[in-house]
Amino acid sequence: MVVQGKNIIGFSLSATSEDFVTSFDPREARPLEKFYMATNEEIEETLQKASQAFGVYKHFSGSKKADFLEAIADEILALDDVLVQTAVKESGLPEARIIGERGRTVGQLRLFAQLLRDGSWVDATIETAQPDRQPLPKPDIRKMLVPVGPVVVFAASNFPLAFSTAGGDTASALAAGNPVIVKAHMSHLGTNELVARAIAQAAKNTGMPDGVFSSLNGRGSSLGQQLVMHPVVKSVGFTGSYSGGMALYKAAAQREEPIPVFAEMGSINPVVLLPGKLKASGRETARQYAGSITLGAGQFCTNPGLLLGIEGEELDIFLDELAKEIEAVVPATMLNEGIWKSYQNGRAKVLEQNGVTLLGAAAEQEGNHLGAAAVACVSGANFLNNPNLHEEVFGPFSLVVKCTDKEQLQQVIRSARGQLTSTIMAEPGELTEYKDVVREASNVAGRVLFNGVPTGVEVCHAMQHGGPFPSSTDSRFTSVGTDAIKRFVRPLALQGFPEEALPDELKNSNPLGIWRKVNGELTRDAI
Numbered sequence: 001m002v003v004q005g006k007n008i009i010g011f012s013l014s015a016t017s018e019d020f021v022t023s024f025d026p027r028e029a030r031p032l033e034k035f036y037m038a039t040n041e042e043i044e045e046t047l048q049k050a051s052q053a054f055g056v057y058k059h060f061s062g063s064k065k066a067d068f069l070e071a072i073a074d075e076i077l078a079l080d081d082v083l084v085q086t087a088v089k090e091s092g093l094p095e096a097r098i099i100g101e102r103g104r105t106v107g108q109l110r111l112f113a114q115l116l117r118d119g120s121w122v123d124a125t126i127e128t129a130q131p132d133r134q135p136l137p138k139p140d141i142r143k144m145l146v147p148v149g150p151v152v153v154f155a156a157s158n159f160p161l162a163f164s165t166a167g168g169d170t171a172s173a174l175a176a177g178n179p180v181i182v183k184a185h186m187s188h189l190g191t192n193e194l195v196a197r198a199i200a201q202a203a204k205n206t207g208m209p210d211g212v213f214s215s216l217n218g219r220g221s222s223l224g225q226q227l228v229m230h231p232v233v234k235s236v237g238f239t240g241s242y243s244g245g246m247a248l249y250k251a252a253a254q255r256e257e258p259i260p261v262f263a264e265m266g267s268i269n270p271v272v273l274l275p276g277k278l279k280a281s282g283r284e285t286a287r288q289y290a291g292s293i294t295l296g297a298g299q300f301c302t303n304p305g306l307l308l309g310i311e312g313e314e315l316d317i318f319l320d321e322l323a324k325e326i327e328a329v330v331p332a333t334m335l336n337e338g339i340w341k342s343y344q345n346g347r348a349k350v351l352e353q354n355g356v357t358l359l360g361a362a363a364e365q366e367g368n369h370l371g372a373a374a375v376a377c378v379s380g381a382n383f384l385n386n387p388n389l390h391e392e393v394f395g396p397f398s399l400v401v402k403c404t405d406k407e408q409l410q411q412v413i414r415s416a417r418g419q420l421t422s423t424i425m426a427e428p429g430e431l432t433e434y435k436d437v438v439r440e441a442s443n444v445a446g447r448v449l450f451n452g453v454p455t456g457v458e459v460c461h462a463m464q465h466g467g468p469f470p471s472s473t474d475s476r477f478t479s480v481g482t483d484a485i486k487r488f489v490r491p492l493a494l495q496g497f498p499e500e501a502l503p504d505e506l507k508n509s510n511p512l513g514i515w516r517k518v519n520g521e522l523t524r525d526a527i
Contacts, residue, residue: 005035008196010049010211023189026092029368035189038216047232049211050150050179056209058177062116069113071202073106090188092333101161108459112175120515124505142506145489147177149234152227155185156239158299165195169237172484182215238263267420267471268305276427278314283321290325292453297332298396302454307400323360331370340369343395355382380408413440418468421454
């Protein structure tokens with residue numbers, strides 16, 4: 001498959017504008033292919049196709065939608081090395097990382113297909129009628145989750161496959177029964193086109209309606225704002241910066257019909273280093289965290305950007321080893337010039353703050369957009385008094401906060417606001433002694449780890465990837481794992497309907513054999 005630089009509007013390729021941008025190789029600092037921006041007419045055609053497709057697609061069975069998702073996985077794999085090398089060129093990420101990310105992308109598509117074939121995810125709940133109940137009869141009421149309508153997905157910069165065109169937002173929205181319109185990320189337009197065309201081909205092959213999936217190119221925020229404000233769109237999935245996520249969130253709230261924006265907006269992911277753990281394995285823990293801080297040039301939303309410890313010999317030994325490990329890391333190419341500049345500026349801003357000391361930094365090297373790792377240190381008092389130190393530095397950087405005691409440690413955690421993750425590095429016996437610290441870490445995060453690293457998010461039924469604001473706009477939902485489907489549905493109750501008019505999920509006979517709650521009890525039995 002050859003990249004053509006066009007928009008994918010349902011089953012059609014389109015490039016009616018003379019306005020284009022050129023994709024870029026961050027390693028070689030050279031331009032690649034031209035990509036044409038979507039015109040107002042193309043945007044409107046896309047939205048109308050999505051609206052029409054929803055009227056058909058929402059009625060498809062779980063099995064038919066599962067066939068579609070599995071076909072997408074197959075088409076992505078069929079792109080083979082063309083996709084891998086395109087993503088490597090556009091992102092600067094190593095080939096092994098892209099191959100692994102492709103596996104994750106395909107795996108989560110297949111996981112949602114399994115969820116659809118099981119069918120129980122719709123949370124079917126049935127209360128049967130009691131016409132003789134006194135003083136008033138009880139009606140027959142049956143409830144389940146149904147799709148909301150066309151969803152706009154914003155592709156992420158740091159995951160050209162797994163959080164982008166066919167990533168978790170797209171997979172979960174399609175699984176829920178909604179058409180998807182992707183706004184391609186400017187950092188990997190070629191990768192986006194290849195995957196988008198694979199999705200369109202899978203849609204054709206499995207009998208999906210034209211418009212069930214589209215992908216549009218647009219510079220800046222204009223396309224995103226236009227899509228979010230259009231009345232056809234019913235929900236938004238976003239992974240990116242705080243400023244970008246909040247701009248979409250505020251725009252959606254100002255519509256005549258406000259819609260939800262499920263934005264995952266980054267995190268500094270505090271890690272608590274308790275004394276017993278550092279005494280038992282301080283140097284090993286330092287090496288472990290040096291690897292996590294610099295993984296993928298630090299370009300993960302779960303990067304451990306804040307390490308918290310209590311002053312003492314154990315922490316000093318850990319910091320000495322951490323600095324040595326960071327200094328030995330070879331700088332890696334960052335995703336694009338904007339991210340590289342932001343990292344340079346963010347790191348410099350932290351290092352110029354009062355009381356901040358540079359512990360160790362990798363040597364700068366010649367090359368394009370290379371992000372040199374660094375780790376710095378500050379006292380608990382200075383951290384608490386300086387909001388500039390609470391901001392995320394997106395890249396291979398971490399700030400160590402040296403607290404005077406357990407109480408100050410709790411204050412620092414509490415001041416961190418909402419996070420995707422928090423981590424407790426401890427010996428098992430310390431959890432009781434520091435139970436208040438653990439509680440504070442749980443209060444600020446959506447996922448709490450014990451003796452691990454936050455980088456690496458398992459795609460599974462139990463995963464929670466989303467936390468209190470400002471890490472995400474709604475802490476009740478996850479953007480990773482099968483529960484991500486619940487962002488793009490709404491509950492619908494049907495009262496008094498005859499059997500033949502009910503969806504299969506709510507019929508007395510339970511033809512799908514799904515788990516349902518009937519009169520308060522979970523069962524697969526017919527009524």
